[in-house]
Amino acid sequence: MVVSSVAELITEKIDSMPAGERRAAQTLIASYPVVGLKTVAEFSQQAGVSSPTILRFVARLGFQNYAEFQSALQDELAAQLQSPASRTTAPLSPLPASSAPMLEAVLENIRETFRHISERQMTDVVAQLANQRSHIYLIGGRFTDPLARYMAAHLNLIRPNVTHLVGQESLWRDRLIDMNKRDTLLIFDIRRYQDSLIRFAEKAHQRGTTIVLFTDQWLSPIARFARHVIAGRTAVPSAWDSSSSLFVTVETLIGALTRKLEAEGARRIREIEDLR
Amino acid sequence: MVVSSVAELITEKIDSMPAGERRAAQTLIASYPVVGLKTVAEFSQQAGVSSPTILRFVARLGFQNYAEFQSALQDELAAQLQSPASRTTAPLSPLPASSAPMLEAVLENIRETFRHISERQMTDVVAQLANQRSHIYLIGGRFTDPLARYMAAHLNLIRPNVTHLVGQESLWRDRLIDMNKRDTLLIFDIRRYQDSLIRFAEKAHQRGTTIVLFTDQWLSPIARFARHVIAGRTAVPSAWDSSSSLFVTVETLIGALTRKLEAEGARRIREIEDLR
DNA sequence: CCGGGGCCGTATCGTATGTTACGTATTTTT
DNA sequence: AAAAATACGTAACATACGATACGGCCCCGG
Structure with a gap:
């Protein structure tokens, strides 16, 4: 499966995350993706966890380091803002089946x-x-x-x-x-x-x-x-x-x-x- | 006059900018605001100028430092992404207009x-x-x-x-x-x-x-x-x-x-x- | 009740990053 | 055309930032 967006990655892996990292995920999703563009310290503070937890979170998503994670968000953002038509269908995650x-x-x-x-x-x-x-x-x-x-x-x-x-x-x-x-x-x-x-x-x-x-x-x-x-x-x-x-x-x-x-x-x- | 967005600030001051800073301004406008969220080095490279020029550019816009400039862009972005209510018209039947x-x-x-x-x-x-x-x-x-x-x-x-x-x-x-x-x-x-x-x-x-x-x-x-x-x-x-x-x-x-x-x-x- | 594993935070370290000083190039003025 | 002023880049600097090692805590299994 090809994962195009970080948001997808999160919804895919959030279930296997410990509590702290899940909070990080929640916070990012809630104000996607702005908080992910800030520094680790700000991100951690907003999520109410420590900096290492943020880094463990991005590591779990598969990124080598925080910079790589931010680049991914920026690329997404660029693609999204370029083509306003892309916002339409929203093929993100399927709704919870139940x-x-x-x-x-x-x-x-x-x-x-x-x-x-x-x-x-x-x-x-x-x-x-x-x-x-x-x-x-x-x-x-x-x-x-x-x-x-x-x-x-x-x-x-x-x-x-x-x-x-x-x-x-x-x-x-x-x-x-x-x-x-x-x-x-x-x-x-x-x-x-x-x-x-x-x-x-x-x-x-x-x-x-x-x-x-x-x-x-x-x-x-x-x-x-x-x-x-x-x-x-x-x-x-x-x-x-x-x-x-x-x-x-x-x-x-x-x-x-x-x-x-x-x-x-x-x-x-x-x-x-x-x-x- | 109250200036709300960085983009406005730029169009307002771009005429009084030297060549290098103007290139920075145009680069930012071209892929607004993504490149402004990256590091000074990347920004400068993309604009084809040096790092100090970027910093002089943001200083001319009135920001104390680069971090403050980035924060402004992020706040804008947050406000902009907050309201996706503009799309998905689909006005099926004659709903009450009001x-x-x-x-x-x-x-x-x-x-x-x-x-x-x-x-x-x-x-x-x-x-x-x-x-x-x-x-x-x-x-x-x-x-x-x-x-x-x-x-x-x-x-x-x-x-x-x-x-x-x-x-x-x-x-x-x-x-x-x-x-x-x-x-x-x-x-x-x-x-x-x-x-x-x-x-x-x-x-x-x-x-x-x-x-x-x-x-x-x-x-x-x-x-x-x-x-x-x-x-x-x-x-x-x-x-x-x-x-x-x-x-x-x-x-x-x-x-x-x-x-x-x-x-x-x-x-x-x-x-x-x-x-x- | 006790031992083990995983999770999370504190503290420290190294470095990438923003910042600044300075010298050269370029343009402007008289 | 020469001098001055402005613009720009190079390089050194300082700091803020991300990364990591370590230890305590909690939860689970015996």
Whole structure:
């Protein structure tokens, strides 16, 4: 087998490496190939190992010395930067066989999910989230609560009046009193749909609260009460459903919302970016 | 005027350069920036001038010494290679225009992430998670805690002895007492890396606990202490980083773990599936 | 619990590499 | 056309860098 790139060499031999050298490999891969062009000392420091470990690492890859290793990286770089067309196919290493089916399914799910979300739907939801007068409540089920939490963490930063409902059912049920027509309730509910969530959604709906539902392709019963329904594909070759498509949707919404508020010149956004 | 790249610097000053230095400049531009990353001797040879001329050249550009000049080139390179999001258009169906760039970046991130994870690494981590004698602790940072929570929710179902560390720092710091060489600590930490997590990881590492780190491509400092490092791509065209690649990785791990325990005939798995 | 092998870091060494001084060549100026 | 100034290369120098020898540590097998 002809090995053309150092990256290939690494993925080929990383399995037979001791821990320290593997860390070196990881570090190089993570910021390929820049760190490999620096000195041994810098490389070792960034990888959190000693210099000799770096040298043992390059030796294991088959190079006579560090200079030869760097030359290889530079040659690669030259070839890569010369022909922009070469970056396309990426015939590097094959994906890990065991996780490939799962991964392909997830990617397809994400694509399919977005294919069923219209531009209009997106902007509507974003507009709803952008309304700072509306108090936003988030709630999720057993496996989807982390999604609600993730979204709440971001929303809390980019706008006021965001509440993630947590804990026992009785706790958030009491918050219904504060919810009215102005407000927004984001619910995450995929199979198996939780009764408690359905009851909660119904009550909120009766109070006139706008409901945005994140669910799977079979649609939670809550869709009945929802103003907007985001249906993510969840089927994967696994014992469990995949929430990845919903996760990506959440991130996309947050990104779009940030952009919208930015465009509207919201001071908060600018202040936040200054803080970062 | 703020000059961002070395190439700009050159075009700005090349007119006021003597012949030899100009040859150096043109040589560098011709194969930018590879030749600049090599030694002075090689650079000089390729340009057909002497070493001191090269040094005078970099001095004229405003650099204190050759090392500083190389660092500048490397930083540029890092920034440039960081964003390969420009390629692989393939706009299959009419995706919502506004979210398309974000979505493409996320898909590319996921693919790229898995390309850097070896089969061996996957099975090693899964094996670690499959060891039921080992108590598993999970902890995450501000935006990654939901990922830890999501993983914990599944792990709790498929095996005993899983604890998600939540709440104030003092709370989970006290749990260190229970952690030993047997145990496993799953840490989620992406930029900006949290000091509290680093301290916690160090303490756990001192106690001999096996650490599995989920981080971004720039690697949290915790990588120093970690037995396994999962580096997900997080860069997207947004004000926020994307955790999607890590989320997918988590789901893949859970799927693989379930399959492994299933194959080993774990009674618990069968019972759980009966319950579903 | 004890012995052995492999892994990793510390400290030292030799050298390749960047740097500088100086003299020659070349161009410019009057 | 001569002198001065600038440019450039040669060669010596110093240091930072890669390479290596050595010893302690940890993990595995007996």
